[in-house]
Amino acid sequence: MIKLSSLNRLFVKLLLGFWLGSSLIIGFVAVLPLLQQNHDKQPMTAKQQQLLKRTAKPFIEDPKLLEDHKALKRLHRHRSPNGKMIKFYITNDQDLVINSRQVPRTFREFLLISEEFNAPMSHQFRDELIFGPYTFTAGEQEYRIYSRVPDNHPRPWFFFFNDHKLLTTIIAMILSGILCGFLAWYLGKPLRSLKQSSNALASGDLSARVDDSIAARGDEMGELAQAFNTMAQSIETMMHNQQRLMGDISHELRTPLTRLQLSLALARKKQQSSVEIERIGYEAEQLEALIAELLTLSRVTISNTENKVHLELAESLSQILDDAEFEAEQQQKRLLIDIPENISLDHYPKALSRAIENVLRNGIRYANSDISITAIKQHQQVVITIKDDGPGIEDVELEKIFKPFYRPDSSRDRESGGWGLGLAITQAAIKLNKGEIHASNIAPHGLKVVISLPERICRSN
Incomplete structure (x- = not known):
């Protein structure tokens, strides 16, 4: 196994992610007020101080003006040379505003902030700038003067989020969702590939593997993908070896079987026939037929040498359909054939013909009394359906009838004298053509076999 660095572990990736x-989202939202506060709160400039000093000068020279309501009113509605309304607020030593009865919330907030600042300052609110104080003495009392100017200084774009808390919360939730979605995709992609490969392997596709891009990952998912591919390779090798062994044994059995049949022929020629010899001859014929079936299954499964062609289905099946019609007539049964001539597909003719013939x-x-075979095109698939009105098969045995040497203990049983290889050969031939085969019972009685084949086989052998 490949040793992974601690930083490449899936746990560490998820934790850090x-x-x-x-942390970035929470930190951004938490730091915004502090950044805005530091940006909006600045020391009072010399120009601002001069404006306050100039405004306070008449009151220093004539303290009685502080008791003149008209003078104070004019002070509260002063206009600057550029046309902006500048409001001034004068407070006494008890921090009470003496020139206005209505004190805005922003000015009260500024008084609290300025006490913490311990120096003349300016503060930018959303739509106005407040600065001060300038402290002066009129008569025997001490006063402070502040200014409030409608102004909008340029602010960094990210301060917009601090002023719109709900929108900031929504954006934070969206960003968190995107992050979680990315992590879910990062985890889900290899898991989906593993699931697809596992299902393909379980359905009999021994060549199913997890994508190399996933197996090359340096985390636990990559290790799992490599382990799966190793397991699938071992299973494929084991199955191919088993099938090859079966084919080799079947092939080797033909030599002694041929000698046995030759000896039987010589014995019969010498008129040495007996019940025992006839029985040996019968069993030798059965053994030869079994070996032929095993060799056919071996060729279809692992050693197909036939070339793939694109041909009309009716043309490929013409000979077996003729033979089937003749066989049905001999048994006083009816065979209905409905295969349009315009249906064509990529296939291996001999393998497909053998599969259809067996079914x-x-x-x-x-x-x-009745059998039917039909073919239709459906969603880039050629669907072949074969029905009969026979006794059918037990539902629990429908998936097992395609296994080698399996014969159901039902009405379709050992009366045929077969070995349970016909439908196994059929399934192998259908898989060779990249198709699927399923069997189901028909109410009230009968069996239906459905074969689905792709019109195009992408991979050629």
Whole structure:
């Protein structure tokens, strides 16, 4: 196994992803008020101080003006040379505003901030600038003067979020969702690939593997993908070796079987026939047929040498359909054939013909009177359906009938004298053509076999 660095572990990736993402979002939202406060709060400039000093000068020279309501009113509605309304507020030693009865909330807030600042300052609110105080003495009392100017100084764009808390919360939730979505995709992609490969392997596709891009990942997902590919490779090798061994044994059995049949022929020629010899001859014929079936299954499964062609389905099946019609007539049964001539597909003709022949002959053998074979095009698939009105098969055995050497203990049983290889050969031939085969019972009685084949086979052998 590949040793992974601690930083490449999936746990560390998830921890850092969630922690950094949430920390950045929370930190950004938490730091915004502090940044805005530091940006809006500045020391009072010399120009602002001169304006306050100039405004306070008449009151220093004539303290009685502080008791003149008209003079104070004019002070509260002073206009600057550029036309902006400048308001001044004078407070006494008890911090009470003496020139206005209505004190805005922003000015009261500024008084609290200025006490903490401990120096003359200016503060930018959303729509106005307040600065001060300038302290002066009129008569024997001390006063402070402040100024409030409608103004909008340029502010960094990110201060917009501090002024719109709800929108900031929504954006933070969206960013958090995007982060979680990315992490979910990062985890889900290899898991989906593993699931697809597992399902393909379980359905019999021994070549199914996880994508190399996922196996090359340096985390636990990559290790899991590599382990799966190793397991799939071992299973494929084991199955191919088993199938090759079966084919090799079947092939090797033909030599002694041929000698046995030759010895039987010589014995019969010498008129040494007996019940025992006839029985040996019968069993030798059965053994030869079994070996032939095993060799056929081996060729279809692992050593197909046939070339793929694009041909009309009716043309490929013409010979077996003729034979099937003849066999049905001999048994006083009816065979309905509905295969349009315009249906064509990529396939291996001999393998496909053998598959259809096995199913069709089974249907003729077990049907009471009627058998049908139809073909249609459906969603870039060619669907072939074979039905009969025979006794059917137990539902629990429908998926098992395609396994080698399996014969159901039902009405379709050992009366045929077969070995349970016909439908196994059929399934192998259908898989060779990249198709699927399923069997189901028909109410009230009968069996339906559905074969789905792609019109185009992408991979050629």
